[in-house]
Amino acid sequence: MPLYEYHCRSCDQTLELLVRTSEPPKCSSCGGEQLTQLLSVVATPASSADQCEIESSRGACGSGCGCFPDN
Secondary structure (H helix, E strand, O other): OOOEEEOOOOOEEEEEOOHHHHHHHOOOOOOOOEEOOOOOOOOOOHHHHHHHHHHHHHOOOOOOOOOOOOO
């Protein structure tokens, strides 16, 4: 079941809703049905190698894996 982010045009709230059916979602704050689906960043798990590369670009990962940048 996908989790979508919406903006309610009635009460100006941004909310995340779990969409289970084909029925239009309703705002959990005001009950309004004038929702605009927002584009969201997709979360994906990073492998430890990817994380190490990201952290080493900031200085060093500090996890003891030896991925320190060249000095």
